[in-house]
Amino acid sequence: MIVTSAEHATTLPLRKPLVHVIGGAEASESPLASQMADMTSARAYRTTGRIAFEQAGITHDEVDHLMAYDAFAHLPIYTLEDLGFVGRGEAGAFIEEGRTSPGGELPMNTNGGGLSYTHTGMYGMFLMQESVRQIRGEAAAQVPGVDISVAHGVGSMFTSASTIVFASATAAAALR
16 A cells, blocks of 8 residues: 555556545554443544544545454444444444445445454554555445545554545545
Protein backbone atom coordinates (compact mmCIF):
# COMPACT_ATOMS: atom_id res chain seq x y z
CA MET A 1 0.00 0.00 0.00
CA ILE A 2 1.44 3.35 -1.03
CA VAL A 3 0.37 6.41 0.94
CA THR A 4 1.19 9.84 -0.45
CA SER A 5 -0.45 13.20 -1.03
CA ALA A 6 -3.07 13.52 -3.76
CA GLU A 7 -0.86 16.09 -5.48
CA HIS A 8 2.15 13.75 -5.57
CA ALA A 9 0.03 10.78 -6.65
CA THR A 10 -0.98 12.59 -9.83
CA THR A 11 2.70 12.70 -10.88
CA LEU A 12 3.17 8.93 -10.54
CA PRO A 13 2.65 6.40 -13.34
CA LEU A 14 -0.27 4.71 -11.57
CA ARG A 15 -2.41 2.12 -13.30
CA LYS A 16 -5.18 2.00 -10.74
CA PRO A 17 -7.67 4.60 -9.52
CA LEU A 18 -6.62 6.66 -6.54
CA VAL A 19 -8.34 6.07 -3.22
CA HIS A 20 -8.35 8.99 -0.80
CA VAL A 21 -8.10 8.96 2.98
CA ILE A 22 -10.64 11.60 4.00
CA GLY A 23 -10.79 10.96 7.74
CA GLY A 24 -9.04 9.02 10.44
CA ALA A 25 -8.37 8.79 14.14
CA GLU A 26 -6.71 6.66 16.82
CA ALA A 27 -7.60 6.45 20.51
CA SER A 28 -6.94 4.36 23.58
CA GLU A 29 -9.27 3.91 26.51
CA SER A 30 -7.22 2.15 29.15
CA PRO A 31 -4.10 0.01 29.50
CA LEU A 32 -6.09 -3.18 30.19
CA ALA A 33 -9.50 -4.46 29.12
CA SER A 34 -10.30 -5.10 32.79
CA GLN A 35 -10.03 -1.33 33.33
CA MET A 36 -12.52 -0.36 30.61
CA ALA A 37 -15.42 1.71 31.93
CA ASP A 38 -17.98 -0.57 30.26
CA MET A 39 -17.24 -4.09 29.01
CA THR A 40 -20.13 -3.88 26.51
CA SER A 41 -18.98 -0.72 24.76
CA ALA A 42 -15.60 0.71 23.86
CA ARG A 43 -14.91 4.43 24.34
CA ALA A 44 -11.93 4.20 21.94
CA TYR A 45 -14.31 3.00 19.20
CA ARG A 46 -16.75 5.84 19.86
CA THR A 47 -13.96 8.42 19.90
CA THR A 48 -12.24 7.32 16.68
CA GLY A 49 -15.53 6.92 14.83
CA ARG A 50 -16.75 10.39 15.80
CA ILE A 51 -13.47 12.09 14.89
CA ALA A 52 -12.99 10.21 11.60
CA PHE A 53 -16.55 10.94 10.45
CA GLU A 54 -16.22 14.63 11.41
CA GLN A 55 -12.91 14.91 9.51
CA ALA A 56 -14.43 13.23 6.47
CA GLY A 57 -17.55 15.39 6.62
CA ILE A 58 -19.83 12.36 6.20
CA THR A 59 -22.81 10.81 7.89
CA HIS A 60 -23.39 7.11 8.52
CA ASP A 61 -25.91 7.00 5.67
CA GLU A 62 -23.16 7.91 3.20
CA VAL A 63 -21.01 4.86 4.03
CA ASP A 64 -21.29 2.18 1.32
CA HIS A 65 -19.06 -0.45 2.93
CA LEU A 66 -17.58 -1.30 6.34
CA MET A 67 -14.60 -3.38 7.40
CA ALA A 68 -14.60 -4.23 11.11
CA TYR A 69 -11.81 -6.03 12.94
CA ASP A 70 -13.32 -9.34 14.05
CA ALA A 71 -10.80 -11.59 15.75
CA PHE A 72 -13.70 -12.40 18.08
CA ALA A 73 -17.37 -12.61 17.16
CA HIS A 74 -18.49 -9.76 19.43
CA LEU A 75 -16.25 -7.13 17.84
CA PRO A 76 -18.43 -6.38 14.77
CA ILE A 77 -21.32 -5.83 17.20
CA TYR A 78 -19.23 -3.31 19.15
CA THR A 79 -18.20 -1.67 15.86
CA LEU A 80 -21.73 -1.27 14.53
CA GLU A 81 -23.01 0.14 17.82
CA ASP A 82 -20.04 2.20 19.00
CA LEU A 83 -19.35 3.77 15.60
CA GLY A 84 -23.03 4.76 15.53
CA PHE A 85 -24.37 2.72 12.62
CA VAL A 86 -27.04 1.28 14.93
CA GLY A 87 -28.23 1.99 18.46
CA ARG A 88 -27.19 0.09 21.58
CA GLY A 89 -28.48 -3.45 21.51
CA GLU A 90 -29.50 -3.29 17.83
CA ALA A 91 -26.44 -4.82 16.11
CA GLY A 92 -27.45 -8.47 16.55
CA ALA A 93 -30.76 -8.01 14.75
CA PHE A 94 -29.11 -5.77 12.13
CA ILE A 95 -26.68 -8.57 11.26
CA GLU A 96 -29.30 -11.35 11.50
CA GLU A 97 -31.59 -9.49 9.08
CA GLY A 98 -28.84 -9.62 6.44
CA ARG A 99 -28.23 -5.89 6.45
CA THR A 100 -24.43 -6.42 6.61
CA SER A 101 -24.44 -9.00 3.79
CA PRO A 102 -23.15 -8.08 0.32
CA GLY A 103 -26.70 -7.22 -0.81
CA GLY A 104 -27.58 -5.40 2.42
CA GLU A 105 -27.62 -1.71 3.19
CA LEU A 106 -24.18 -1.82 4.90
CA PRO A 107 -22.03 -4.63 3.47
CA MET A 108 -19.44 -5.54 6.11
CA ASN A 109 -16.28 -7.69 6.08
CA THR A 110 -16.71 -8.64 2.45
CA ASN A 111 -13.37 -10.45 2.37
CA GLY A 112 -14.76 -12.96 4.88
CA GLY A 113 -13.39 -11.17 7.94
CA GLY A 114 -10.51 -12.15 10.16
CA LEU A 115 -12.30 -15.25 11.42
CA SER A 116 -12.77 -16.62 7.88
CA TYR A 117 -10.31 -14.90 5.55
CA THR A 118 -7.04 -14.74 7.45
CA HIS A 119 -5.60 -13.48 10.67
CA THR A 120 -1.86 -13.12 10.46
CA GLY A 121 -1.49 -11.03 13.58
CA MET A 122 -1.50 -7.81 11.54
CA TYR A 123 -5.06 -8.03 10.26
CA GLY A 124 -5.58 -4.25 10.11
CA MET A 125 -3.76 -4.12 6.76
CA PHE A 126 -6.32 -6.53 5.31
CA LEU A 127 -9.16 -4.26 6.49
CA MET A 128 -7.64 -1.34 4.61
CA GLN A 129 -6.80 -3.49 1.60
CA GLU A 130 -10.41 -4.64 1.23
CA SER A 131 -11.72 -1.09 1.61
CA VAL A 132 -9.39 0.05 -1.18
CA ARG A 133 -10.30 -2.90 -3.40
CA GLN A 134 -14.02 -2.24 -2.92
CA ILE A 135 -13.65 1.41 -3.92
CA ARG A 136 -11.55 0.47 -6.95
CA GLY A 137 -14.13 -2.13 -8.00
CA GLU A 138 -11.65 -5.01 -7.89
CA ALA A 139 -12.66 -6.97 -4.78
CA ALA A 140 -13.33 -10.71 -4.97
CA ALA A 141 -16.82 -10.18 -3.51
CA GLN A 142 -17.40 -6.78 -5.08
CA VAL A 143 -20.23 -4.60 -3.81
CA PRO A 144 -21.63 -2.37 -6.57
CA GLY A 145 -21.14 1.37 -6.25
CA VAL A 146 -18.76 1.66 -3.28
CA ASP A 147 -17.55 5.26 -3.04
CA ILE A 148 -17.01 5.46 0.73
CA SER A 149 -15.63 2.63 2.87
CA VAL A 150 -14.78 2.69 6.56
CA ALA A 151 -12.08 0.45 8.03
CA HIS A 152 -12.09 0.07 11.81
CA GLY A 153 -9.29 -1.71 13.67
CA VAL A 154 -8.65 -2.72 17.25
CA GLY A 155 -5.53 -3.20 19.33
CA SER A 156 -4.20 -3.68 22.85
CA MET A 157 -6.79 -6.28 23.86
CA PHE A 158 -9.72 -4.09 22.72
CA THR A 159 -8.68 -0.96 24.60
CA SER A 160 -7.33 0.89 21.52
CA ALA A 161 -8.93 1.54 18.16
CA SER A 162 -8.46 3.29 14.85
CA THR A 163 -10.96 4.30 12.20
CA ILE A 164 -10.14 5.33 8.64
CA VAL A 165 -12.57 6.69 6.05
CA PHE A 166 -11.62 5.96 2.44
CA ALA A 167 -13.26 7.58 -0.60
CA SER A 168 -13.15 7.34 -4.36
CA ALA A 169 -11.77 10.39 -6.18
CA THR A 170 -15.34 11.37 -7.12
CA ALA A 171 -16.62 11.16 -3.54
CA ALA A 172 -13.55 12.94 -2.14
CA ALA A 173 -13.97 15.82 -4.60
CA ALA A 174 -17.68 16.14 -3.79
CA LEU A 175 -16.90 16.39 -0.06
CA ARG A 176 -14.32 19.18 -0.41
